[in-house]
Amino acid sequence: MHDTELRGPLPRRMWRQLLDGITPWGSIDIRPVRWGGTCYRLVLYPPGITHAERRRVRLWRGWPMWGAGLWLLILMVLARTTDPWTALGWATAGYLAAGAAAYVWAGDIRGRVRTAEVHVLASKNDVPTLIRSRVIRSLGTTMARADEQLAAGEIRSADYEATWWRVYDRLTPGVFEAGIR
Known part of the structure; x- marks a missing residue:
């Protein structure tokens, strides 16, 4: 994120970070999972994409979460004025229409986003999985260092x-x- 984007009111900065992400290249996510395992996930956007393109791709990739919120909002608003089945139908239609719009709006860039993910179980010594996790961590570290x-x-x-x-x-x-092999 550029220095000029770090200034201004907090709501505007939070909104920009939500739309743009923390880094222009994507994200590295290392988090614990059930039963003592760890999930390593690296998402890389195509180099050279614009802010607008990245926002559209992030909108598409985040659709399941924000779409569910939209579905719930439509359902709550319409449930007060119509019968429950009609509200459910409109909420579902709104959810699907928003997803279709985000899909189309993201265009061909959504297919060029590269993702690597691996789950390492604490009780397993699966060498290829451990190597994949180290490669993902190394690539993410390389990009963070470049930032x-x-x-x-x-x-x-x-x-x-x-x-x-x-x-x-x-x-x-x-x-x-x-x-890795």
């Missing part, structure tokens, strides 16, 4: 984008799995 270097002025925008391309290419379907 820090760009913000500190240690690298140029061209170097940042070159790093982004290297990580994005590393996550190419087939290449990611082949590099």
